[in-house]
Structure formats: C-alpha cells, structure tokens
Amino acid sequence: MTTPDKPLIMLVGMGDLSARVLTLLLGHDATSRVVLAGRDAETARRRGNLALFTAANLGRHADIRSVGLDLRNVAATAETLARVRPDIIFMGASLQSWRVITQLPKPVFDELDEAQLGPWLPMHLTLNHLLMRAVRDSGTGARVVNAAFPDAVGPVLDKVGLAPTVGIGNVANIVPALTHGAAHLLGAPVEEVELRLVAQHYFSHYVPRFGDAGEGAYHLDVRVAGAPAAVDHHRLFAQLDNRLKRLGGIDGQLLTASSAVRVLHGMAADSGVRAHTPAPGGLPGGYPVRIRRDGAELDLPEGLTVERAVRINEDCQRADGIERIDDDATVHFTERESAVMNRLLGYDCTSVKLGDCPHWADELARKYGEFAARFDT
CATH class of the missing domain: 3.40.50.720 (NAD(P)-binding Rossmann-like Domain)
Known part of the structure; x- marks a missing residue:
C-alpha cells in the first residue's frame, strides 16, 4: 500500500x-x-x-x-x-x-x-x-x-x-559550479552563497564548454547571507571552462542524477527544498523553485516577474534552435540550426506538428545512423 x-x-x-x-x-x-x-x-x-x-x-x-x-x-x-x-x-x-x-x-x-x-x-x-x-x-x-x-x-x-x-537537469546542473565560482570571487563561504538563475538549456550547455554565455539570455541573482552581491559575470562564467571545469558525457550523468533525486526526494518528503528545475508546470526553460509534494513552486528573485522570466527563456530557446512553439503545439526551428542538420545529415525539418513527431524521430534516427556510420572504425 x-x-x-x-x-x-x-x-x-x-x-x-x-x-x-x-x-x-x-x-x-x-x-x-x-x-x-x-x-x-x-x-x-x-x-x-x-x-x-x-x-x-x-x-x-x-x-x-x-x-x-x-x-x-x-x-x-x-x-x-x-x-x-x-x-x-x-x-x-x-x-x-x-x-x-x-x-x-x-x-x-x-x-x-x-x-x-x-x-x-x-x-x-x-x-x-x-x-x-x-x-x-x-x-x-x-x-x-x-x-x-x-x-x-x-x-x-x-x-x-x-x-x-x-x-x-540542465539549469540545475550549472548552478553548483556557479555557486562555487561566486563564492571564490566574493571570498565568501560557499554555504552562504545563494543563486537564483533563470536560463534555458542552451545556457547550461554553453557556459561550461566555452566560459561565456554565448547568445544565451539569462537572469542571475547572487546573494551572500541573504544580502545582494555584485559578481562580474564574465569572470564567473570563465571559471567553468577553467578551474571549475568538470567531467562531462556519461560521467557527467551523476550530476544530472543528483538534480533528479533532489526533486524526487523533495516531492516525496514535501520538503519545500530550494532547487532549480526546467519546465515547472510546463513553462519554457529553467527557474529557481521550491519543491513540494505536487511539484515545483516558482521562487523568482525579487523584482523579476514570471512574464519577464518566461520571455528570457523564450529568447534563450531561440539560441537552442527553437524559434517558437505555436498554440497548437507545432514547433518551429530556427533557420540557422536547421540548416546545420540539413547540410550534415540531409535532415530537412523546419517545423514539427505534435502528431507527426514519431515520423520525424524515425527519419532523424535513420539520417543520423547513416551519417555516424561514415565515422565507424
């Protein structure tokens, strides 16, 4: 029972x-x-x-x-x-x-x-x-x-x-490194540093690889012992491709798993624990939240509205290759990123209706399999 x-x-x-x-x-x-x-x-x-x-x-x-x-x-x-x-x-x-x-x-x-x-x-x-x-x-x-x-x-x-x-995952995976980086720059104990980050997948993928935000929109709030703290974002992000660079790939799955367990345990215990999660309640991109039995409640920094946070993530979503999502759940991809898929894989898909997803997934799997086979040794 x-x-x-x-x-x-x-x-x-x-x-x-x-x-x-x-x-x-x-x-x-x-x-x-x-x-x-x-x-x-x-x-x-x-x-x-x-x-x-x-x-x-x-x-x-x-x-x-x-x-x-x-x-x-x-x-x-x-x-x-x-x-x-x-x-x-x-x-x-x-x-x-x-x-x-x-x-x-x-x-x-x-x-x-x-x-x-x-x-x-x-x-x-x-x-x-x-x-x-x-x-x-x-x-x-x-x-x-x-x-x-x-x-x-x-x-x-x-x-x-x-x-x-x-x-x-995603936004949750980058917050620990940013927290340690901010503590280093501020000369503060890491346990006293609290970050609230609004960012889409692109940001959490790009910053650790290149040490800057690329084309990704984001909002970052840093506090030490509850008081606002100013941090140079350029210096902060640069650490993730230097002194705070971590293992990625399959080894990096451990970090993603820990973010999952933070959420699952928070829901199981109805703990109200602070976390960062993508798509709470179906919103685009990632947000600071508190985890309750029924899911995640937004925990945005003071002065940032939900509407503004959503717009930031929709902007960053374009850098990730998604132009927009229509009200009927049709997804339109950005021209530049779609062109890369077409040039390399021969996969020509500029938009997807929800009901057509299985077809496009099969097509993409076939095209990628043919492409990857060229590099098998």
Missing part, C-alpha cells in the same frame, strides 16, 4: 541515468519504494536486484519491484499504471540520448553541435507524449518528473494539457 510518507516512485527507462538515480534514491528512506519499468522486464529486475543488494551493503533497506512497459502501446501502459499506481514517475526514456553525438570524432561533433539541441526535439518529445497520454488515461494522477529535454518538451505538451509536472 502506498502511504503518504513514503510514495511509490516509478522509474521509466533503464538507461545509465535511471540507474544512477535509482542508486541515489535508495540512500533516503522517503524514496526507498521504487518500481522499475522498461521494455525488458528481466533487465529491470536484475537492475533492481543490484541496487537492492548495494543498498543492503550500506545498511539501507528498500522495496524494489519491476514491470515490463512499452511506451509505444499507450493503452497497455495506461493499464499498467492503473494497476501499479505510482505516485511519482521519473521519465528517463528517450529515443536517442543527447550523449550519442558526443561519441563522434571531436571535429565532427563540434560541427554538428552547432545545430544545438532544439532540432533533436522529436527524439525526446515522442515518448514523453505517449507517456503523458497514458498517465491521463490511467486516472492515477501520477506526477511526472521528466529528464528528456524538459526545457522544450514541457512547454510543447503544455499546449495540449499534457505537460509533465517538472523537469530535471
């Missing part, structure tokens, strides 16, 4: 990120009831057993189950959700991880990366759309925490009333 103090959390998708999230979840009693869901139920079961035994070695006890789940079958997924009745769903599945293109030779990756993440949206939106339809049809009222390009997936699905509750 699900109890108010210990909700049942379902992890959908058994990739590297979900595996790391699972391990971290079991370190907290409030998040120790978990059901793993994936297309391969046997792999999910074995993954669950590994986490269970690891937790036992550390003196932690957990309740872990596993179920088979094929997101492409909406009716069957809805039936499974209605039977299992998770309180919170962590969506870790995607048709192609953002990490895949990082395996290309670096000069090739650098060229393709100029397309930004926006044009890859069908890979992340397709399964989220199917999941959210199943959640709706299940009648469970489960809250969904999305890891797959939430900055854009959330606002697209919000247009049709199917936005996940909140996202993880």
Whole structure:
C-alpha cells in the first residue's frame, strides 16, 4: 500500500541515468519504494536486484519491484499504471540520448553541435507524449518528473494539457559550479552563497564548454547571507571552462542524477527544498523553485516577474534552435540550426506538428545512423 510518507516512485527507462538515480534514491528512506519499468522486464529486475543488494551493503533497506512497459502501446501502459499506481514517475526514456553525438570524432561533433539541441526535439518529445497520454488515461494522477529535454518538451505538451509536472537537469546542473565560482570571487563561504538563475538549456550547455554565455539570455541573482552581491559575470562564467571545469558525457550523468533525486526526494518528503528545475508546470526553460509534494513552486528573485522570466527563456530557446512553439503545439526551428542538420545529415525539418513527431524521430534516427556510420572504425 502506498502511504503518504513514503510514495511509490516509478522509474521509466533503464538507461545509465535511471540507474544512477535509482542508486541515489535508495540512500533516503522517503524514496526507498521504487518500481522499475522498461521494455525488458528481466533487465529491470536484475537492475533492481543490484541496487537492492548495494543498498543492503550500506545498511539501507528498500522495496524494489519491476514491470515490463512499452511506451509505444499507450493503452497497455495506461493499464499498467492503473494497476501499479505510482505516485511519482521519473521519465528517463528517450529515443536517442543527447550523449550519442558526443561519441563522434571531436571535429565532427563540434560541427554538428552547432545545430544545438532544439532540432533533436522529436527524439525526446515522442515518448514523453505517449507517456503523458497514458498517465491521463490511467486516472492515477501520477506526477511526472521528466529528464528528456524538459526545457522544450514541457512547454510543447503544455499546449495540449499534457505537460509533465517538472523537469530535471540542465539549469540545475550549472548552478553548483556557479555557486562555487561566486563564492571564490566574493571570498565568501560557499554555504552562504545563494543563486537564483533563470536560463534555458542552451545556457547550461554553453557556459561550461566555452566560459561565456554565448547568445544565451539569462537572469542571475547572487546573494551572500541573504544580502545582494555584485559578481562580474564574465569572470564567473570563465571559471567553468577553467578551474571549475568538470567531467562531462556519461560521467557527467551523476550530476544530472543528483538534480533528479533532489526533486524526487523533495516531492516525496514535501520538503519545500530550494532547487532549480526546467519546465515547472510546463513553462519554457529553467527557474529557481521550491519543491513540494505536487511539484515545483516558482521562487523568482525579487523584482523579476514570471512574464519577464518566461520571455528570457523564450529568447534563450531561440539560441537552442527553437524559434517558437505555436498554440497548437507545432514547433518551429530556427533557420540557422536547421540548416546545420540539413547540410550534415540531409535532415530537412523546419517545423514539427505534435502528431507527426514519431515520423520525424524515425527519419532523424535513420539520417543520423547513416551519417555516424561514415565515422565507424
């Protein structure tokens, strides 16, 4: 039986990120009831057993189950959700991880990366759309925490009333480094430094790689012991490509997993913990929030309105390759970034209707597979 103090959390998708999230979840009693869901139920079961035994070695006890789940079958997924009745769903599945293109030779990756993440949206939106339809049809009222390009997936699905509750990663991944960098510049204890950052995925992707904000709009508020503090943004951002540079790629998934667990634990415990999340309530981009049982409440810095914060993220979204999202959930991609995809992959897609996402995802997977095969050794 699900109890108010210990909700049942379902992890959908058994990739590297979900595996790391699972391990971290079991370190907290409030998040120790978990059901793993994936297309391969046997792999999910074995993954669950590994986490269970690891937790036992550390003196932690957990309740872990596993179920088979094929997101492409909406009716069957809805039936499974209605039977299992998770309180919170962590969506870790995607048709192609953002990490895949990082395996290309670096000069090739650098060229393709100029397309930004926006044009890859069908890979992340397709399964989220199917999941959210199943959640709706299940009648469970489960809250969904999305890891797959939430900055854009959330606002697209919000247009049709199917936005996940909140996202993880992206803006949350850059805040710890910025906090340490600000503490260094201000000569202040890091525990006394508090940041509130409004920024879309592009910003959190670009700054650690290049040490500046590029074309990304953002809003950053810094306080020390509650008092406003002035920080040179140029010097602050430069540290992330220097003294505060971290491992990325698959190693960097640990940071993303920790951001997910902060949100999941905050919801499970109804803690009100401060965090940064993408797409709270389907808004575009990332925001400072407080995490409650039902999701995230905006915690914007004084003087910054919701409307202004949304405009900042919509501006930054264009730097990420998404021109706009129409009221009917049609997504229009920017000309420059679309041209990169067309030139390198032969993938010519300037806009996507929500219902056509599976087609474009299949087309993109085929085109990318042909492209990547040229560099296999």
